Amino acid sequence: xxxSWLENNTFHYSEFNNLNRxxxxxxxxxxxxxxxxxxxxxxxxxxxxxxxxxxELMTRYPLLDEIVVVDSGSTDNTRDIASEYGxxxxxxxxxxxxxxxxxxxxxxxxxxxxxxxxDIIVYLDAxxxxxxxxxxxxxxxxxxxxxxxxxxxxxxxxxxxxxxSKIRPTGGGRVTELVIRPLFSIFFPELTQILQPLSGEYAGxxxxxxxxxxxxxxxxxxxxxxxxxxxxxxxxxxxxxxxKRIHRNQDxxxxxxxxxxxxxxxxxRKRKLGLIDFTEDLFDEMIQYNLxxxxxxxxxxxxxxxxRPPIIEIPEYREKFKKPML
Numbered sequence: 001x002x003x004s005w006l007e008n009n010t011f012h013y014s015e016f017n018n019l020n021r022x023x024x025x026x027x028x029x030x031x032x033x034x035x036x037x038x039x040x041x042x043x044x045x046x047x048x049x050x051x052x053x054x055x056e057l058m059t060r061y062p063l064l065d066e067i068v069v070v071d072s073g074s075t076d077n078t079r080d081i082a083s084e085y086g087x088x089x090x091x092x093x094x095x096x097x098x099x100x101x102x103x104x105x106x107x108x109x110x111x112x113x114x115x116x117x118x119d120i121i122v123y124l125d126a127x128x129x130x131x132x133x134x135x136x137x138x139x140x141x142x143x144x145x146x147x148x149x150x151x152x153x154x155x156x157x158x159x160x161x162x163x164x165s166k167i168r169p170t171g172g173g174r175v176t177e178l179v180i181r182p183l184f185s186i187f188f189p190e191l192t193q194i195l196q197p198l199s200g201e202y203a204g205x206x207x208x209x210x211x212x213x214x215x216x217x218x219x220x221x222x223x224x225x226x227x228x229x230x231x232x233x234x235x236x237x238x239x240x241x242x243x244k245r246i247h248r249n250q251d252x253x254x255x256x257x258x259x260x261x262x263x264x265x266x267x268x269r270k271r272k273l274g275l276i277d278f279t280e281d282l283f284d285e286m287i288q289y290n291l292x293x294x295x296x297x298x299x300x301x302x303x304x305x306x307x308r309p310p311i312i313e314i315p316e317y318r319e320k321f322k323k324p325m326l
Contacts, residue, residue, distance in 0.1 A: 006193040009142075009149070009238040013134045016141025016240075019061040025144040032065045034118030035136060038108035040072040042126040043081055049124070049131045050085040056133035063137060068116050069126075070095070070108040078126075090115055096316060102306050105200075106220030110308040113209055114317055121209060125200035129246040139203040142238040150208050150236040151228050153194060154201035156245040173198070179259045180222065183266055188226075190234055197225055198262075201242070208232070210323070214308045218258045219265025223307075226269045253288055260286040268307075 016022060026033065035053055039046060050067055057063045069082040069089045083089045093101050095111040109123055120143055122136050135154070142149045176198050184191040191197070198221050212227040214220055228237060264284070288299045311317045318325060 004193065005190070005234050009235070010193075010195075010241070011138075011142060011238060012241045013138030013141070013243065016138055016145070017134070019057075019063065019137060022137060022140060022144050023061055023063055026063060029144070031119045031144075032117050033063060033120045033122065033140065034112075034116035035064050035067045035122045035124065036109065036112040036116060037067070037069045037082075037087070037124055037126045038072070038105050038112070039069055039074060039078050039082070039126045041074045041076045041078060043074075043076040043078045045127050045129060045131070046078055047081050047085050049126060049128060050082060050087050052131055052133055053136060054086055057136055063140065064122075066117060068112060070112050070115070072103055072105075072108060088115075096314065099314075102216045102308075104216035104220075104306075105218070106214045106223075107216040107308065109220060110214035110216075110311060113206065113311045114314075114320070119206055120203060121206060122203040123201065130244060135201055135242055135245075136203075138240045138242050139201065142240065143203060143205065146238070148235065149238045150232065151204035151224075151238075152202060153196065153225075153237065153239045154199045154242050154245075155196040155239050156199070156242040175255055175259050175262065179262055180266075183263075187270065188229070191225065191229060193234075194225065194237070194239060196239075197221060199245075201245075204228075208236075210312045210317070211310045213310055215265050215268075216306045216308060217265075218261035222262050223265050223269050226266070256288060257286055 035057075037046065037049060046069070050069075053064060053067055058067070067087045069079070069087045071079050071082075071089065071091050073091065073093070079089050079091070090111075092103070092108050092111055095115055112121065112123075120140065122139055124135055128135065139152045139154060142152050173196060176196055180197050181192060184194075184197070200221070202221075202224075208228060209224075212224065212231070215223050225237075285300050285302050289296045290299050291297075312323055312325070317323065
């Protein structure tokens, strides 16, 4: 019986904890590896993330070649702290400044491709409360040890932080289970094997990232999966169990806005890839309601749906990396 993708391409981070072997494979293949941390007001967690990654995966084991922070305009001390702890820090608006500026996580991830050096890019969210260097080496393991794997997603248990000190043992991943998994089940049942498609921790080869578009907002993780699946199929992807990730809790209204952005992205990707006959324009406003002085008042959240093209289409990128136009 043929084994499923879930059986063949799902790993536990402990399978890759021989870091000397990972370093040997990196050196044998003559690869550079960049870690990118997209940030917005992450002063409480950024120092520890950089310190652990730098001490364990640069000083102790030379697995990472650089740690880059791309910031969305933090109003706290995120940038100063990141710089003090040794990261290369950029404001997103300073990268490719001749382009129109947008703000969003996807914008940071896309622009990171221009200022990083790596053949492999590791993206980690900057708000991880239980950061450990497994969050990076666990993702790098399949990319270094298996030639056919080009993109790796994280999955984990998702306890959520309640207030300053309380931890609820489960409850994370609500948008995945209420939005993405139903969509995948209807339109791409094979992709339901990806256990946490919205995880903010993933890694892949530059050669993939540079030829796919990046929505600037919440939908970027969904878009990346759909584009890689459409271009190369599921077999170039893998997923790694990182055990546990503790993160900030968001309220239902915030998750509603996130879901709206992801649904927009999903429909746009299917339409752009020619996978759905959908001719109507999408409404770009999420309408929620607040009770104000005994009246229900609309609270409108607008998403313009901007998307960066494949970065290889940008002349400055092709010149810097000596890349031909596709």
